[in-house]
Amino acid sequence: MKTVAKTGNEAMAYAMKQINPDVVAAYPITPATEVVQIFSNYVADGEVDTEFVAVESEHSALSACVGASIAGGRVMTSTSSQGLALMHEILYIAAGNRLPIVIALVNRSLSAPINIHCDHSDTMGSREAGWMHLYCANSQEAYDSLIIALKTAEATAVPAIVSTDAFILSHAMERLEVLEDSDVQNFIGEYRPRFSALDLENPKTYGPLDLQDYFFEHKRAQIDDFSKVLDAYDKAAKDYAELSGRYYPALEEYKTEDADVAIFAAGSTADTAKEVVDDLRDQGRKVGLVRMRMWRPLPVEQIKKALTKFKAVAVMDRSDTMADFGGPVFLETRGMLYDSEEKPLITDYVYGLGGRNIKLTDIARVYDDIEQVAKAGKIEKLITYLGVRGEE
């Protein structure tokens, strides 16, 4: 283990180097460009054995990854925003073919208007594609998560997206600890695909036509396998904790034991919110934080157990559903808690779209609001667009 200073992009590229995948096919896009660029330097310098495929688009990038994965390779790529949108079609093909490809992603808004900064619209727009999604709070976590995600993906044949917040994490240098190459290799082990197109003794058909007769059974089986990801993830995360001393549960609770109210948030904002929690706790206020790290599959039981103990919860959504009903985390959280006898009053705060800075005082104000909701026992305003000009 050694201490280094790295940006989120450098941290993810370094994890990719230590994973040493068989194939990386990628097309650069801001702010994930550096992941690809740094990794291609590792390739050029002979520090990895990877076949690096420079393609002409993200659609091609993921298509090449699909081919390489069907051939039995350990495969990774990197993208962001419009790039993920262009991969959208192939996301489903990778997942449906049970190909454990891992994407090092940087969360960035989607056009229009054109913007290169952080929000979660890109991955939230792909949450039904059958991929595991992990949202990271800092560079250390981005590095660690990529390794844990790869292990989980290969154990379950479910592909994974690990993401950082654009610029806030991708371009911010932080101090982190990295493992030795050999420790990473021992942890992930040798990849043994269940099927391989190169296994000529056992020829198979990949990606065939599958109509009314069997498509539904195959989809049902995929959904069933997806439900096993959470357990596989938890095992990988615990094994990783033994190796590194750092444990990342699918859902993290911070100072929630005696809290009356809590914020439910993801990414770098959740890390920042911990600072606010500490500050408010110093004032004697019973506030807590629940951090959404894994959003596919949903850790439903963990979320229910965590959130039902509060009087009021503020969901913080860094994207919107365009359903005129707030963000996706809000909608799904309300759905999950619908059947619970004891449940909190839940409000939504859509924030930080297109990289709008979220200040400590913004987060403190959300705590002020939900304390008021808890006290009044009713919700005055269900959905708030936090920090938008002309809104409040």
Next chain:
Amino acid sequence: MQQYFEVRWHGRGGQGAKTAALLFGEAAMETGKYIQAFPEYGPERTGAPVKAYNRLSDGPIRIHTQVTDPDVVVVLDASLLESINVTEGLKKGGAILVNTQEKAEVIKKKLGVTDAKVAVVDATKIAVEILKRNVPNTVMLGAMVKVTGALEWDSALASIEAKLSEKFRGRKEIIEGNVKAIKKAYDEVEVA
């Protein structure tokens, strides 16, 4: 609440404000600190005003927001004083360091600063003299370390030298020139 030491760097695109923040961050890490170093990305063009930041602490840093109340402001280009409010949010008892030919007293008066230290160094002159190029960023690190006292000088200098060696593999004159310029800025910085 955890204590943070926060820095805001002002420069113009191409002057290396981001590189200075990264180098300062890495140097701080070598002295055992937890660090962040990050630029503010906008539509940068060569010559346009840019900002970069540092956040230092003795423990892990959980805040991921822009720096709004810096302890120290560093201005790499004095012409920015005309167009940008460089003292915005500067903490009481903090410091502002400007690359200029002017005296510290003059800058202090010009900025109207009363409750923070004002320091000046002619980093451009030092850079042109020693490095033969107008690249004041690394030079300012020397003045920065002296004015703030945030880092231990010897280990900071050793770290900066190591990072430059990594960046300019084998180009000895650049590495040695930078170290010389940094030391000179450390010696010449003037405080009011």
